[in-house]
Amino acid sequence: MKYMLLMYANESAVPNTPEEQEAVAPPVWFALMKEMKDAGALISNNGLAPTATATTVRVRESKTLITDGPFAETHEQLGGFFLLECKDLDEALRWAEKIPHAKYGSVEVRPLWSEI
Amino acid sequence: MTIESQIEKTFREEHGRVLATLISQLGDFVLAEDALQDALVNALERWKVDGVPRNPGAWLTTVAKRRAIDRLRRSRFEEYSEPIPTSLAQEEPEMDDSLPDDRLKLMFTCCHPALGLEAQVALTLHTLGGLSTQEVARAFLVAEPTMAQRLARARKKIREAGIPYRVPPADLLPERLDALLAVIYLIFNEGYVATSGDSLTRQELCGEAIRLCRILVDFLPQEAEARGLLALLLLHDSRREARLSPTGELVLLEEQDRTLWDFSKIQEGTSILDEAIALHNPGPYQVQAAISALHAEAPTAAATDWNQIDMLYDSLAQMTPSMVVDVNRAVAIGMARGPQEGLKMLLQLEDHADNFYPYHAARADLLRRTNQHEAASDAYERALALCNNRAERAYLQRRLDEILRHKL
Numbered sequence: 001m002k003y004m005l006l007m008y009a010n011e012s013a014v015p016n017t018p019e020e021q022e023a024v025a026p027p028v029w030f031a032l033m034k035e036m037k038d039a040g041a042l043i044s045n046n047g048l049a050p051t052a053t054a055t056t057v058r059v060r061e062s063k064t065l066i067t068d069g070p071f072a073e074t075h076e077q078l079g080g081f082f083l084l085e086c087k088d089l090d091e092a093l094r095w096a097e098k099i100p101h102a103k104y105g106s107v108e109v110r111p112l113w114s115e116i
Numbered sequence: 117m118t119i120e121s122q123i124e125k126t127f128r129e130e131h132g133r134v135l136a137t138l139i140s141q142l143g144d145f146v147l148a149e150d151a152l153q154d155a156l157v158n159a160l161e162r163w164k165v166d167g168v169p170r171n172p173g174a175w176l177t178t179v180a181k182r183r184a185i186d187r188l189r190r191s192r193f194e195e196y197s198e199p200i201p202t203s204l205a206q207e208e209p210e211m212d213d214s215l216p217d218d219r220l221k222l223m224f225t226c227c228h229p230a231l232g233l234e235a236q237v238a239l240t241l242h243t244l245g246g247l248s249t250q251e252v253a254r255a256f257l258v259a260e261p262t263m264a265q266r267l268a269r270a271r272k273k274i275r276e277a278g279i280p281y282r283v284p285p286a287d288l289l290p291e292r293l294d295a296l297l298a299v300i301y302l303i304f305n306e307g308y309v310a311t312s313g314d315s316l317t318r319q320e321l322c323g324e325a326i327r328l329c330r331i332l333v334d335f336l337p338q339e340a341e342a343r344g345l346l347a348l349l350l351l352h353d354s355r356r357e358a359r360l361s362p363t364g365e366l367v368l369l370e371e372q373d374r375t376l377w378d379f380s381k382i383q384e385g386t387s388i389l390d391e392a393i394a395l396h397n398p399g400p401y402q403v404q405a406a407i408s409a410l411h412a413e414a415p416t417a418a419a420t421d422w423n424q425i426d427m428l429y430d431s432l433a434q435m436t437p438s439m440v441v442d443v444n445r446a447v448a449i450g451m452a453r454g455p456q457e458g459l460k461m462l463l464q465l466e467d468h469a470d471n472f473y474p475y476h477a478a479r480a481d482l483l484r485r486t487n488q489h490e491a492a493s494d495a496y497e498r499a500l501a502l503c504n505n506r507a508e509r510a511y512l513q514r515r516l517d518e519i520l521r522h523k524l
Contacts, residue, residue, distance in 0.1 A: 001278045003278075086278075087280075088278045088279070088280035089228075089230055089277050089278040089279045089280065090279075090280050090284070090288065092278070093230070110277075111276060111277055111278055115278075116275070116276035
């Protein structure tokens with residue numbers, strides 16, 4: 001099954017503790033991506049530019065409304081994703097707990113629509 | 117026993133096992149449940165005439181499998197898009213006598229942490245316990261449509277989110293087993309502690325929790341805490357008849373009529389606890405069962421080994437620190453070393469326990485024992501203001517009335 005792992009964190013909060021700083025260090029990401037690739041799980045992944053770059057579009061009664069900023073002002077913002085092939089939810093959850101965001105933000109795991 | 121109640125009993129007993137087998141073979145939770153419902157309707161008609169077959173589980177499984185094939189053929193283009201599993205394609209030759217037992221897998225699926233706790237409890241009772249949606253709704257005091265929706269949502273999530281149907285691998289097992297034991301304990305407590313709602317249904321909840329726990333112990337004989345929980349449930353349940361007065365007032369252990377205790381349950385509970393302890397893997401359920409066993413073995417409240425109970429609460433507090441444990445420990449200290457010592461222990465909790473009625477209730481009882489009537493009646497009043505449980509309120513009110521009468 002294909003699962004989307006959506007990574008959320010408070011983007012204005014800078015990692016403070018040594019543990020948090022280590023969690024977001026590039027080698028951690030590279031190691032995780034290699035592990036996913038070796039396991040045959042990784043389909044694709046990427047990060048998103050900060051929400052300061054976000055623009056939201058709505059079409060109402062044929063009128064396009066463009067606003068500055070993300071869809072909703074929330075405590076944690078969507079920061080990136082992993083698209084993975086997993087045997088079941090347990091496997092997807094295991095990858096999720098290895099993603100650095102799980103340590104200081106959260107990771108939402110959802111199957112793709114085409115999979116259900 | 118009438119044929120109707122015999123059929124109902126059989127449904128209860130076989131439901132979980134047959135459903136688990138069907139899910140295994142069909143690979144689809146929802147289809148399995150629908151097919152089993154069809155088979156149960158069929159069985160109700162047939163068995164009323166022919167009587168309950170010698171192997172009702174195999175009967176239900178075979179019929180349900182046929183119904184599943186019917187459903188797959190009929191709704192090819194609607195609900196179920198999967199091809200007919202090859203295991204079903206060939207017609208069953210005979211009623212199978214040796215059904216594989218997949219109930220453990222089903223338990224772990226129903227109690228998966230990706231489902232909400234309420235859904236876990238409802239799903240476990242419905243699928244494994246064979247309680248109807250209406251019965252589960254009644255037990256938890258929610259409207260039937262609400263419960264039906266809760267169950268439907270949970271089933272949908274199992275299917276669509278890919279919650280696995282299996283016993284978790286070794287590295288996940290301890291954590292998942294803890295969750296499963298917690299659900300069983302919750303089901304038991306729902307039947308044991310709550311006093312609102314239909315009393316018959318509530319009694320069934322306790323019985324169902326014990327039955328589920330027995331299955332768990334059979335499947336995972338090396339898990340000490342599963343045994344510990346079973347022992348705890350049996351020991352608690354042994355006091356069922358004694359813990360409520362005819363007027364529905366809670367009767368505390370020290371005032372219970374011990375002749376009303378069920379000694380066969382006590383015996384079974386203590387021997388299961390011995391087996392658990394022999395596995396040398398202590399845990400909070402075993403400690404609680406040990407405390408319960410010490411109460412059960414004492415001829416009177418005064419003759420209880422309170423020192424031992426105090427020590428057990430101490431180790432329980434280290435395993436699972438909580439306010440309940442601390443308050444209970446203070447009560448035990450009060451019995452072991454005198455009420456003054458119990459009050460001293462409670463004094464340490466004062467800052468955090470102000471909204472916790474068991475704290476005030478325990479304090480009130482200890483104050484009463486030391487003849488501090490004024491302070492005791494204040495404490496009973498505070499406990500009454502915080503407590504919502506009818507049976508416990510009745511007890512607290514009686515004590516308060518006694519003190520007020522005494523003062524006059």
